[in-house]
Amino acid sequence: MALSYAILAALVERPHSGYELAKRFDSPVEFVWSASHQQIYRELTKLEGQGYVGVEHIQQDSRPNKKLYSLTDAGKAALQAWMVDASPASPIKDELLIKLLVGHIVSREALISIVRQRYRQHRTHLDLYQTKAQQYGPAFSALSDAEKFHYMTLRAGIHHETARLAWCEDVIRFLGG
Amino acid sequence: MALSYAILAALVERPHSGYELAKRFDSPVEFVWSASHQQIYRELTKLEGQGYVGVEHIQQDSRPNKKLYSLTDAGKAALQAWMVDASPASPIKDELLIKLLVGHIVSREALISIVRQRYRQHRTHLDLYQTKAQQYGPAFSALSDAEKFHYMTLRAGIHHETARLAWCEDVIRFLGG
DNA sequence: TAACCCATGTAACCTGTTACATGATTAA
């Protein structure tokens, strides 16, 4: 469900090929949603069948031909209708929590190691979000509406990674790392 | 994958029936993992086939008979082996982010409404986590190892909900709510 | 008498992951 709307949302900005969408949905930090190219091609086929996206076949010489997908009026209307409904908070579902819950059945060293690895990942993600946020500059009011909204999604990433980092620090301190 | 290990982790504490597991995995805030009863019964069948859990059929008079599942040595070993592997951070995947990314195509009022609803949920969740955390009392060092580890998972919930709340506040301020 | 708790399941469907498959162009 959400993936189709994430695709429609990406198409609000401009038309994309499946390949382009796949690249944008590739990294857990790049876009607001993530998915594999297999999922995206499957979903685009469905969205086309529903009339929510239109396709233009583009012939290319020195590159494979591609299909450019764009948002139809029906697609935009469906997206808007979905947007005004509530989105309940989803459960946390972090594997590390399972591991920590029964942490007493493995060695402290092993736990410290996996929490440290995770700490580094969140550090990297946070740096990425912060670098991107800085590109919006200090003059927030000078930004376009679309840019301001995009900035607010970056804020979510920053809050998220900061909280995860703080938790990893708590745990490492507790484990005596 | 993770669900099976979450079940094994719950069985570390004590044997459970499918119904009991389903109750513990029911709420997004109650346990470290969530799943429906359908998923749990399916998974238990698989875990039994793998020899990771054992079943005891319990006859009851004034209640339906039940099956008590407990962790086998093989199950515990599998859980331990899984626990020492790294758990990469998973993508954020919050529908609200999609909605905010293209927030300019719906009314501010609608956005404020859905963000406020979400804010209230995170408030409720945070209160729950904090109430539970207080039950561990101020004497952390007096707790058993298992209790300390459980407390650390509550800390994750507290960090998580606090971060989400802060983000909702950012967004509401931005939207002029 | 209605709703809830206990207790277990099947079936269909949707979403997400992993593996397989192809093939030209371009940059190191």
Added chain:
DNA sequence: TTAATCATGTAACAGGTTACATGGGTTA
């Protein structure tokens, strides 16, 4: 010559959601 980029897909499987199905005991 090796790897990356562009570009599209199929197939099998695992994980998660929704709907359907049953039925006794307890509490309001």
